[in-house]
Amino acid sequence: EGNDLGGICEGFCTADLLHLDCFGLDDSARIAINELVEVVIEEAEKKGGGNSQARKTRVLFYSFHRDDIPAESVMHKFLLLRNSRCFLFTGMLVKGIYELWGEGTTDDDLEKAIKGFPDERKLPYLKPESSFRIIVDNFGKVISFQEQNERIRGLSYIPFKGRVDLRNPDHKFWLMEIDDYGENNGLPPVVERRIFFGREVGAADRKLLPTYQLKSRKYIGPTAMDAEIAFLMANQGLARPGKLIYDPFVGTGSILVAAAHFGAMTMGADIDIRVVRDGRGPDCNVWSNFEQYGLPKPLSLMRSDNNLPPWRSGLKEVFDAIICDPPYGVRAGGRKSGGRKLLKGTVDPYTVPEEKRFDHIPSTAAYSLAECVNDLLELAARMLVMGGRLVFFFPVLREDVVTVAQFPEHPCFTLIASCEQILSLRYSRYLLTMVKTGHYTEEISELARKKHSDFRENHLKWMEEGNLHSAVFSSSDSQTTKALFDRDSKP
């Protein structure tokens, strides 16, 4: 489940054998890799330091996170999951699993390595009665058909006896190459060229993504969550049948669509009624996004303000996970109840005349990052079951291309995963996964009430310090950005 790969695999390696290489990967792949590393480390710890003796086969992860996890045990997991929906997701993280026949920094090294790989592991897949195909993949670069053929011909020292079948081969072999192609989008540079050759043990079912990708979704908004990331979030939240999952900033419902795909029941709220109720018409709204994929619709959508949530007193521990992308104000600003002037104290509350009350549109004020995160943690502390998960994005400013991240903390929560997604040179966001490990007590609830009124009294101060939009978009020498992530402005 989630970032736990199992408990069924016997021979996981020790954590210290892992070496994570980040080459020019796209953002979602980076999140995937972090997740994968975490999986393996957790698993190794669980087994009391792991067991490296059972290693038989070396495996290469397509995303160039490679390690010595036995292929058989991973395959075992794959087979087990193949018939369930989880498999699809596992497939999102692990793009493929390969038995590594050789690797090297030059073609000669690679040839030597492949020749040194034991024949008894190679020959069964090279038999005359079998069919095969070789796929050439240069990571981060497109190479021509002609170049591909040249690269394949360069492998003639491998005694392929079978016939070539491009469409439906018995065995697939991959020649993968990474090199510094000049563009790495701000990610750590590739140190040296490396070539890998291996046999595909299992490939992930990536068909899920085209089905759910945003461009084919009927109703999306400017901040709709990318489908792949929404699925990663839902998985981190352990979305499963029988679980109830809540998104307090539901928007067009992207995250709940992913949660519903995994079989969870969903609930969502948003402060903007046009988004949740009206959409773009009767066939283009949050409900229709679920219909489009044949998924169960949310149990509840409502309009409410996470700053002043309408839960009855005494209600707690009802959600199994809260998964969301809070409105931090970089793309869409957060809003909360109460007009700006009202909160400034320059005007008295506007008393809504009786005859206008029914369709009155209350004014809202901007919502600072610190307050937004504080409310979210408070909501989660109260409304999650013990062991329930809070999964959300948290923005961080990058300085000199290095991120110094300090994450929000709460006595009820333990942070179990943080995965960075770099969005620009100035700004990145972390997908944080927290587990509720402490009970929500009267004391914590009282503290939260005090904090809430403190935020309301000092509204202007928080807004000035917590304006992420100007921090991200202002000129680089601007000093206003600093205060945002100071310790004392932390929720």
Place this chain on the structure above:
Amino acid sequence: MRLLTHNMLACNIKGVTNGYPLRLEAEKWVEKEVNFNADFLRSVFPKIEWPALVGAVRALGCHDLLPQDAPNPSALDSDDDFLRRFHRALLQLHVEEGALVCPETGRRFPISKGIPNMLLHEDEV
């Protein structure tokens, strides 16, 4: 709006102490199929305010759907008929149009297109 949602919501106007349960006024309601999941029903049962649920079910005119008093939780394991009724009451009855009315102030929170609008006015926060 499902009755599960109704069961969770209260009037949160500043100063209101007795904002629960909200009186349900349903102008239009429908029944919507929801996948039956016994585990979910068992885990949510202890969180439900039974009298509020019974009140809401009756507000929709379904007088015999649920017993007046909350059954012993063991009924969830032994009484399949009850589990189905509970499922239907909690998850399948869906209020499309109407309002939730605060018992203390009489404030109406409108429900339109199945979505309750719980946002407060400026002078209520």
